[in-house]
Amino acid sequence: MTSSAAAPAGAAPAAAPPSQTLSRGIRALEILAAAPGPLTIAELADAMAVHRSVAYRILRTLEDHSLLERDNAGKLMPGPGLAVLARGVSRNLQAAAMPELTHLANTLDMTAFVALWDHHDCITLVTVEPRHAGATVAQHPGSRHPINAGAPGIAIQSALTEAEWERLGTGIAYRPEATEARRQGYSASHDEVIPGVSSLAAPVRVPGGRPAALAVVYIRSAHGPAVVGEALAASAARIEALLA
Structure with a gap:
């Protein structure tokens, strides 16, 4: 035995x-x-x-x-x-975000989406394209890009202090732009993920989970970055209130 x-x-x-x-x-x-x-x-x-x-x-x-x-x-x-x-992924976040995404897309004439943090990437959870705009940038659910490139990743980092980010041990450097995004409530990037495309994003703090990002992508805009960024920050705040 x-x-x-x-x-x-x-x-x-x-x-x-x-x-x-x-x-x-x-x-x-x-x-x-x-x-x-x-x-x-x-x-x-x-x-x-x-x-x-x-x-x-x-x-x-x-x-x-x-x-x-x-x-x-x-x-x-x-x-x-x-x-x-997919319908069950972050169901509460999807439900809270959809009205805001629709409002942003049709008000700003930009593709609006929510991005989730997944290891070293950002993954698009849900997206809304404007109803009446001409050329828009497609952002399909499930698409991914590195978290250290683009406004959504900066916004996600900005939901945490640099010390909090380092304690997570992600192995990804905390971008200096995240500190500025933390101050002003939104982040911006250009030409980082898709050549010629700009993006702005605001962090969404999810109770009991990792932060997400509410973002828009566009080639040209009639709105200044500050106007778009403030609209994103306001929408993100309303989503957080619904999730609280």
């Missing part, structure tokens, strides 16, 4: 190894979401760096849950089940 030594009292349990199958399934969905169009099984297997038979087993499971589907040619693309999952 074999025996194993008991863990010392109070010791943290050993971390369970991650599920390789689950990780591959999530990676498959990430690849499909980022692809410009539907992919064949072979193309997806290559992108995942796995044998086609392995990819096929994973994809069958995802397909059973409507997380992916096939077009008329049998190619793979994201399925409607993802929309159901």
Whole structure:
């Protein structure tokens, strides 16, 4: 009979190894979401760096849950089940933000969106494009960019002091612009994420969670940055009041 030594009292349990199958399934969905169009099984297997038979087993499971589907040619693309999952992400923030996003988009003639902090990135949660504007900048839900580039990331940092940010141990430097954004209530950037595109953002403090950012993107504007920034800060304050 074999025996194993008991863990010392109070010791943290050993971390369970991650599920390789689950990780591959999530990676498959990430690849499909980022692809410009539907992919064949072979193309997806290559992108995942796995044998086609392995990819096929994973994809069958995802397909059973409507997380992916096939077009008329049998190619793979994201399925409607993802929309159901996305609807539950930060549900309270989405509900509180939508009226403000709609107001900002149609008042400023700019694409307005909410960005969430995800590790080293900002991810667009929800977006609203203006009803009657001509050329606008598309900002699709799920799109991401580095948190250390662009107004949303600066705004998220500005919700914290530099000391608070450093204590989080993110490994990302606290941008000097975040200190100024903390003072004036909004941040600005130009040409950082998309060439020729400007962005302004205000932090949204989420109770019990990480700060988010309320932002707009535009190429040209009839409004000065201060006017747009103050509108964003006012909208962010109303969202925070609803979340409190």
